[in-house]
Amino acid sequence: xxxxxxxxxxxxxxxxxxxxxxxxxxxxxxxxxxxxxxxxxxxxxxxxxxxxxxxxxxxxxxxxxxxxxxxxxxxxxxxxxxxxxxxxxxxxxxxxxxxxxxxxxxxxxxxxxxxxxxxxxxxxxxxxxxxxxxxxxxxxxxxxxxxxxxxxxxxxxxxxxxxxxxxxxxxxxxxxxxxxxxxxxxxxxxxxxxxxxxxxxxxxxxxxxxxxxxxxxxxxxxxxxxxxxxxxxxxxxxxxxxxxxxxxxxxxxxxxxxxxxxxxxxxxxxxxxxxxxxxxxx
Ligand code: GRG
Numbered sequence: 001x002x003x004x005x006x007x008x009x010x011x012x013x014x015x016x017x018x019x020x021x022x023x024x025x026x027x028x029x030x031x032x033x034x035x036x037x038x039x040x041x042x043x044x045x046x047x048x049x050x051x052x053x054x055x056x057x058x059x060x061x062x063x064x065x066x067x068x069x070x071x072x073x074x075x076x077x078x079x080x081x082x083x084x085x086x087x088x089x090x091x092x093x094x095x096x097x098x099x100x101x102x103x104x105x106x107x108x109x110x111x112x113x114x115x116x117x118x119x120x121x122x123x124x125x126x127x128x129x130x131x132x133x134x135x136x137x138x139x140x141x142x143x144x145x146x147x148x149x150x151x152x153x154x155x156x157x158x159x160x161x162x163x164x165x166x167x168x169x170x171x172x173x174x175x176x177x178x179x180x181x182x183x184x185x186x187x188x189x190x191x192x193x194x195x196x197x198x199x200x201x202x203x204x205x206x207x208x209x210x211x212x213x214x215x216x217x218x219x220x221x222x223x224x225x226x227x228x229x230x231x232x233x234x235x236x237x238x239x240x241x242x243x244x245x246x247x248x249x250x251x252x253x254x255x256x257x258x259x260x261x262x263x264x265x266x267x268x269x270x271x272x273x274x275x276x277x278x279x280x281x282x
Contacts, residue, residue, distance in 0.1 A: 003267040007047055010060075010067075010268075014046040017064050018071060021121060032102045032110040033117075037075045040093030044272070045070040045186040048211070051268035052204050053190030058128065063193055065125035066138055070186045072118035073146045077155075077182075079111035086159065115146070128193055138189040145185035154178025158232050166233045172213065174233055179219075180212025187211070187269070203262020207255045211273060214251035217244050218276045245278050252277040 001009075015038070022034045046067035053063040082089040082097035083104060090100050099107035122142065127135040144150055154177030157170075166174065187208035191201045220235035221244055230237050235244040255273045259266065 003271045007051075007268055007271065010047055010050045011043050013060060013064060014043050014050075014067055014071065017068050021068060021072075021117070028102075028106070029109070029113065032098060032106055033113055035101060036079050036098045036110055036114065037072065040095070041071070041075070043071060044215075045074050045182060047268070047272060048183065048186040048208070049190040051190065051266050051272065052187045052196075052264075053194045055264055055266035055269065056191055056194035056196040056200060058190070058194035062126065062128060063190060065121050066142070066189050066193060067186075069118040069121045069125075070142060070182060070189070072114045072121065073142070073151075074182060076111045076114035076118070077151060079107055079114065081155070083107060086155075118146075119143070128195065131195060134193050134195055138192045141185045141188050141192060142182075145181035150177055150181035150185075151179075154181065161233055163230075163233065163237060166238065168238065171233055171235065171238055175213055175216040176209070179216040180209060183212035183215055184208030200262055200264060203258050203264050206258035206262075207264070207269065207273075210251045210255035210258060211276065214248055214255065214273075214276050217248040217251065218278075220244060221248065221278075248276075248278050 018037055022030060022037060024030070025033075049067045049070055050060065050063050053066075054060065078092060079098045081087050082092055083099055089097050091097055095101075097107075098110055102110065122135075122139055125135065146152070154174050157174045158178055161170070161174070184205060185208070187204050188201065191204040196204065217235050220230070221241065223230060223234070224236040224241060224244075235247070238244075239247060252273055256270060258264075259269060
């Protein structure tokens, strides 16, 4: 099967599963949850998780709950990030952001609900047969990425630092936490559930690290092309467009090199890396 067809199939499976998870409730709360999650989004993190897991032999059905959990966590972060007290964005995925559609208090609760639901989904997910330790390891990875030494700390740094206060080291640390941690954890969790050998897991982790940084560099380049001067800590403000593109290229090469070095045979992971590379619309 063509790699794009495989990824499209994964995307459909993730969307169907997310639809099921959010179907059970006719209340306004569930309407807000469905609004925030369904009908948009590239599903990049679930695709990483499924691709990494399948590269090491795990079945789609076993991986899907974990893939949905990382997407729910990602959507929590978007709903909260858009709030007036954080980024104050009126639009997300081409429609009014959750707080614009439902109000600020409801959006806070919808975000909280998505985060809690993610961990409920993992708690209910089956462990790989005879290997509860694999589920424990994936859970640790995802929880750490979402938490106070991962995404939350990164976002904390983002709102605490003023534009001129970050050099490259601080920028990289912030991005590894805010954006990179969940991306890295998604790839790693797939490999962990599949029981990848240590060198395969290390390769996937290095890959996830590089892709996480690349993802933010690409997002900052896209923002610079669309809008005016950035409000927070931003790659283009720090390195310029060419400097940002050069760093993006380096990250993409590092990601592919990690897969090569670890002999990770995954056309999907390679394709996803190319998708965020400098040649793809930046
Ligand atoms: C915990 C409130 C809180 C925030 C965490 C991840 C994050 C910090 C905020 C998201 C805002 C943002 C624009 C981050 C930069 C890169 C990024 C994560 C972009 C959006 O992710 P995509 O492109 O979105 O995967 P889709 O819509 O495709 O799911």
